[in-house]
Amino acid sequence: xxxxTTASGRTASADHDVIIVGAGFAGIYGVHTFRDQMGLDxxxxxxxxxxxxxxxxxxxxxxxxxxxxxxxxYSFDPQLQQEWHWTEKFAAQPEILRYLNHCAxxxxxxxxxxxxxxxxxxxxxxxxxxxxxxxDKGETHTARWFVSGAGTLSVPKTPEFPGIENFAGEVLxxxxxxxxxxxAGKRIGIIGVGSSGIQAISTISKLAEELFVFQRTPNYAxxxxxxxxxxxxxxxxxxxxxxxxxxxxxxxxxxxxADVQPSALAASPEERREVxxxxxxxxxxxxxxxxxxDILSNKEANDTAADYIREKIRQRVVDxxxxxxxxxxDYPYGTKRPPLxxxxxxxxxxxxxxxxxxxxxxxxxxxxxxxRLSDGTEYAFDVLILATGFDACTGPLxxxxxxxxxxxxxxxxxxxxPQTYLGLTMAGFPNFFAVTGPQSPSVLYNMPxxxxxxxxxxGDAIAYMKEHGHAVMEATAQAQEQWVAETNALCEFxxxxxxxxxxxxxxxxxxxxxxVLVYLxxxxxxxxxxxxxxxxxxxxxxxx
Ligand code: N01
Numbered sequence: 001x002x003x004x005t006t007a008s009g010r011t012a013s014a015d016h017d018v019i020i021v022g023a024g025f026a027g028i029y030g031v032h033t034f035r036d037q038m039g040l041d042x043x044x045x046x047x048x049x050x051x052x053x054x055x056x057x058x059x060x061x062x063x064x065x066x067x068x069x070x071x072x073x074y075s076f077d078p079q080l081q082q083e084w085h086w087t088e089k090f091a092a093q094p095e096i097l098r099y100l101n102h103c104a105x106x107x108x109x110x111x112x113x114x115x116x117x118x119x120x121x122x123x124x125x126x127x128x129x130x131x132x133x134x135x136d137k138g139e140t141h142t143a144r145w146f147v148s149g150a151g152t153l154s155v156p157k158t159p160e161f162p163g164i165e166n167f168a169g170e171v172l173x174x175x176x177x178x179x180x181x182x183x184a185g186k187r188i189g190i191i192g193v194g195s196s197g198i199q200a201i202s203t204i205s206k207l208a209e210e211l212f213v214f215q216r217t218p219n220y221a222x223x224x225x226x227x228x229x230x231x232x233x234x235x236x237x238x239x240x241x242x243x244x245x246x247x248x249x250x251x252x253x254x255x256x257x258a259d260v261q262p263s264a265l266a267a268s269p270e271e272r273r274e275v276x277x278x279x280x281x282x283x284x285x286x287x288x289x290x291x292x293x294d295i296l297s298n299k300e301a302n303d304t305a306a307d308y309i310r311e312k313i314r315q316r317v318v319d320x321x322x323x324x325x326x327x328x329x330d331y332p333y334g335t336k337r338p339p340l341x342x343x344x345x346x347x348x349x350x351x352x353x354x355x356x357x358x359x360x361x362x363x364x365x366x367x368x369x370x371x372r373l374s375d376g377t378e379y380a381f382d383v384l385i386l387a388t389g390f391d392a393c394t395g396p397l398x399x400x401x402x403x404x405x406x407x408x409x410x411x412x413x414x415x416x417x418p419q420t421y422l423g424l425t426m427a428g429f430p431n432f433f434a435v436t437g438p439q440s441p442s443v444l445y446n447m448p449x450x451x452x453x454x455x456x457x458x459g460d461a462i463a464y465m466k467e468h469g470h471a472v473m474e475a476t477a478q479a480q481e482q483w484v485a486e487t488n489a490l491c492e493f494x495x496x497x498x499x500x501x502x503x504x505x506x507x508x509x510x511x512x513x514x515x516v517l518v519y520l521x522x523x524x525x526x527x528x529x530x531x532x533x534x535x536x537x538x539x540x541x542x543x544x
Contacts, residue, residue: 019143024053026149061091062203155395197387205347224340225283252522254446264292264301335499393517404429419514421475479540489517
């Protein structure tokens with residue numbers, strides 16, 4: 001308990017210094033930092049039965065990371081990164097979950113968490129200057145600081161298909177897939193061809209008796225280029241790990257790529273093809289982020305990449321009509337988050353895998369035996385898989401029913417889109433921190449590094465408050481207004497607004513305000529801004 005005198009002169013005491021939600025990458029590092037490095041009293045909650053976060057909930061077949069595992073991992077413990085061995089270049093979900101379990105043991109974080117416990121309300125107690133956190137067990141706990149490590153893609157989109165409750169078979173959600181399901185030899189229907197759908201389709205196509213893919217918007221998928229870890233490469237990486245981490249943190253996306261060429265349009269067609277071929281063959285996000293610097297900002301440059309991908313699709317898919325249907329034409333490449341794939345397009349060369357266009361002929365209803373389209377066509381299957389995405393970035397925070405100063409709810413504050421300062425704090429919500437929150441680089445910055453940076457910022461901010469005897473820290477309305485304006489302005493320099501259904505823009509959820517949810521200035525610029533804020537006595541924050 002932390003007794004102290006509040007601004008109003010009352011002595012208040014909170015049960016804990018910090019309450020943190022989520023036991024994924026953020027919660028594990030958060031507990032380690034706040035509890036073990038800073039000596040704070042920390043209580044964590046997670047709705048899951050154990051650690052893992054995203055990698056706990058997404059056990060669908062084919063789930064795999066799409067940033068190289070040597071980079072998509074904690075950087076804070078040099079010994080950990082030397083000792084840990086990734087078996088593949090891009091680890092699959094079970095291996096990442098093993099890694100997070102190892103970390104949970106290594107830093108002994110489980111004892112600070114209450115698992116199987118969902119936070120249902122978070123309210124600021126003005127008098128006591130602390131947060132009251134209520135769980136689905138009906139308990140309320142208090143803490144001076146509240147830290148959300150609830151993630152960005154953790155609230156699956158609510159199914160919007162009438163009749164779904166009458167489906168006789170199993171309905172499985174990729175984003176809430178907690179155990180193995182035997183899909184071999186079954187007839188399966190899957191809705192959605194985002195990153196989750198594409199990974200699941202590629203894997204399930206190989207084992208299903210029949211697979212029906214219901215596609216509304218085709219995607220631009222490029223090869224991940226996975227392979228078993230090469231021991232020589234691993235040794236070389238480990239020998240210069242610190243340097244690699246530094247290079248990652250200095251890169252827009254948080255990966256140590258350094259081959260990006262300035263402009264697709266400045267290159268001759270031959271040079272351009274050479275670059276695209278090279279990045280295509282190297283795999284990972286090299287094609288997207290390490291080919292040409294103007295792909296996300298110039299439509300003509302973007303067209304060259306989109307044409308190249310469409311050509312590849314035509315080469316890989318035997319049936320021309322299917323290839324056509326799989327080729328996106330009505331939005332620029334990269335304005336929806338680009339998926340990485342293994343054998344995805346080849347799945348459609350199997351006679352047992354059927355692509356069904358539900359854009360021209362929308363889904364009308366789920367029936368007891370399958371699915372009916374608007375023109376009356378029916379499809380029958382045993383299992384329905386929803387790979388329909390998430391209420392991204394804002395969803396996880398709003399789901400906790402947060403109420404700030406003066407009884408103002410976050411839902412009301414954000415009715416027209418998120419309002420944050422640095423994508424980490426909100427005016428009117430003192431001592432509240434959202435790790436990888438909306439309007440931070442989050443999903444466009446290698447997540448473990450983005451998380452470490454935010455946890456470190458929060459730790460430093462708490463230390464600063466303690467050092468200066470401040471009870472409360474809060475973003476000013478003015479700093480927040482400027483941040484929101486800057487985030488929105490940066491988006492206007494990109495092609496993102498041209499995509500009709502991208503979750504980057506909140507456009508995948510009916511009724512959600514269409515606002516960019518990510519800071520698009522890149523991780524290095526963002527980190528420089530945060531450093532500057534800290535060096536200037538937390539400019540943009542008010543203390544009491
Ligand atoms: O979700 P999505 P996701 N009727 O929103 C379709 C990360 N991730 O779970 O585009 C018919 O991308 C929807 O169609 P449309 C990654 O950041 C990473 O796949 O709205 N279709 C779309 O095809 C990713 O971006 C990995 O027309 C409907 C799909 O469902 C993010 O998570 C792996 C529909 C949803 O795609 C989300 O990916 C997996 C409807 N009513 C995920 N509603 C890695 O590789 C939705 N759809 C690390």
